[in-house]
Amino acid sequence: MLDDVLVADDPLYEELYDVRKEAESVGNFIDVGTVMPRVHQLRAQAPVHKGKLREILGLPEHDRHVYAKGRQHYSVLTYEACEAAFRDAATFSNTVQGHPNPAGERTMGILEMDPPMHRGFRRTIQPKFLMPEALGWWRTRTIDGIVERLIERMGKSERADLNLDYCARIPVYTITTAIGLNGDEALRFRHAYLNSTSSSHNISMDERIRNARIVEETLLALIGARHAEPQDDLISFLLGTKLMLPGEEPRPLTDREIMTHAKLVMVAGGGTSWRQMGITLFALLTHRDQLEAVKQDRALIDDAIEEGLRWNPTAPYFYRMVMKDTEFYGHHIAEGSVLELGLGPANRDPARWDRPDAFDMRRPKLTNMAFGLGTHRCLGMNVARVEIDRAINALLDHFPNLRLDPAAPAPFMTGGLEQQGVSALRVLLR
Numbered sequence: 001m002l003d004d005v006l007v008a009d010d011p012l013y014e015e016l017y018d019v020r021k022e023a024e025s026v027g028n029f030i031d032v033g034t035v036m037p038r039v040h041q042l043r044a045q046a047p048v049h050k051g052k053l054r055e056i057l058g059l060p061e062h063d064r065h066v067y068a069k070g071r072q073h074y075s076v077l078t079y080e081a082c083e084a085a086f087r088d089a090a091t092f093s094n095t096v097q098g099h100p101n102p103a104g105e106r107t108m109g110i111l112e113m114d115p116p117m118h119r120g121f122r123r124t125i126q127p128k129f130l131m132p133e134a135l136g137w138w139r140t141r142t143i144d145g146i147v148e149r150l151i152e153r154m155g156k157s158e159r160a161d162l163n164l165d166y167c168a169r170i171p172v173y174t175i176t177t178a179i180g181l182n183g184d185e186a187l188r189f190r191h192a193y194l195n196s197t198s199s200s201h202n203i204s205m206d207e208r209i210r211n212a213r214i215v216e217e218t219l220l221a222l223i224g225a226r227h228a229e230p231q232d233d234l235i236s237f238l239l240g241t242k243l244m245l246p247g248e249e250p251r252p253l254t255d256r257e258i259m260t261h262a263k264l265v266m267v268a269g270g271g272t273s274w275r276q277m278g279i280t281l282f283a284l285l286t287h288r289d290q291l292e293a294v295k296q297d298r299a300l301i302d303d304a305i306e307e308g309l310r311w312n313p314t315a316p317y318f319y320r321m322v323m324k325d326t327e328f329y330g331h332h333i334a335e336g337s338v339l340e341l342g343l344g345p346a347n348r349d350p351a352r353w354d355r356p357d358a359f360d361m362r363r364p365k366l367t368n369m370a371f372g373l374g375t376h377r378c379l380g381m382n383v384a385r386v387e388i389d390r391a392i393n394a395l396l397d398h399f400p401n402l403r404l405d406p407a408a409p410a411p412f413m414t415g416g417l418e419q420q421g422v423s424a425l426r427v428l429l430r
């Protein structure tokens with residue numbers, strides 16, 4: 001059944017997997033190409049600037065988080081200052097990424113929790129996301145089969161749009177089926193989720209509530225089914241774990257806590273890997289010498305992925321709430337202010353990288369910030385890396401002549417300040 005839906009022509013792909021449309025639908029679309037030159041100028045003046053980056057850059061207003069609204073913002077643009085904030089979770093809190101909830105639930109799960117609660121909850125799910133699991137359980141159970149089927153489908157044509165035919169399909173099926181849902185629920189579930197959040201633009205409150213109900217009912221029904229009959233999936237794994245919080249007896253997660261974990265990994269893993277896979281392919285297809293080097297030595301794919309993450313991380317900004325008055329890089333920052341941590345700008349900081357705007361997978365290996373740092377470092381980073389690695393390897397195995405289609409418009413980076421990716425990636429396969 002997975003096979004059929006995976007390769008079907010569903011109009012929802014175009015609706016959900018167009019980076020520009022996605023940005024327009026959340027109301028944050030900008031001309032992304034104009035940002036980095038201005039960021040370089042600002043960073044040269046100071047590592048941290050008072051104000052919202054959008055305002056400083058003269059971009060249209062957009063409120064990303066309800067809890068950040070109306071507060072004093074500071075924009076952090078160097079690697080060193082971002083690292084200092086990421087590593088001090090007591091002063092710079094993730095609560096800003098939550099949503100008000102009448103029942104007091106943390107609807108964004110671990111993403112909006114601070115230590116020690118964060119540590120307790122993260123430990124219940126983390127074992128399934130370590131590299132051996134990514135290379136073992138995730139790859140062999142799911143990723144390899146999906147990639148193989150998509151390659152087979154593309155093999156029937158001369159041309160493809162790698163964005164819609166390939167990058168869009170791998171992460172959404174990987175994450176949906178890993179959770180335990182059927183592949184045929186993947187697109188509809190993502191559609192319902194995206195239309196249930198407060199960032200969905202132009203969607204009435206009634207529609208949001210209706211979609212939120214679909215998401216919750218789907219997941220709670222799945223959890224109920226796995227209570228009765230566990231399977232080899234993430235929900236069954238979570239049903240078997242124990243939550244350990246300081247001062248409390250270890251206990252199983254409640255169904256709603258499991259649902260929140262599942263919702264978060266679906267949203268965090270569904271869009272990011274899609275866009276980052278496209279960015280990595282875009283980088284290689286527009287840097288032919290590096291693509292040739294990768295073809296000769298597949299071990300270089302890992303370097304290309306890391307350099308793609310440094311060069312253009314798909315999620316270049318994350319926020320923190322300031323929990324106490326603090327001195328930070330020349331500013332007296334009052335409790336209740338918000339930091340906008342520029343991982344994208346940090347990844348192009350000339351104090352850390354020579355020629356920071358160039359995509360060069362041969363540069364010396366240094367940690368970059370695409371997956372964040374410290375307490376909240378991306379839970380899914382190993383899965384994302386394996387997805388992108390398997391996707392590129394399979395393309396090169398089957399289409400060694402892969403190249404951009406000269407008859408199609410050249411691809412370019414697009415999206416919003418807060419999430420970026422590539423337009424269509426039209427290629428010739430033979």
Ligand code: HEM
Binds near residue numbers: 111112375376
């Ligand atoms: C290339 C793709 C990805 C990128 C660039 C990315 C980026 C990030 C970043 C920057 C954070 C830190 C947020 C913060 O500090 O506030 C994060 C957290 C997270 N990511 Fe990813 N991510 C990717 C893929 C994935 C995947 C595939 C999954 C799941 C399968 C995932 C699940 C999560 C979760 C659950 C968190 C919250 C972790 C926590 O708060 O402890 N991500 N991600």
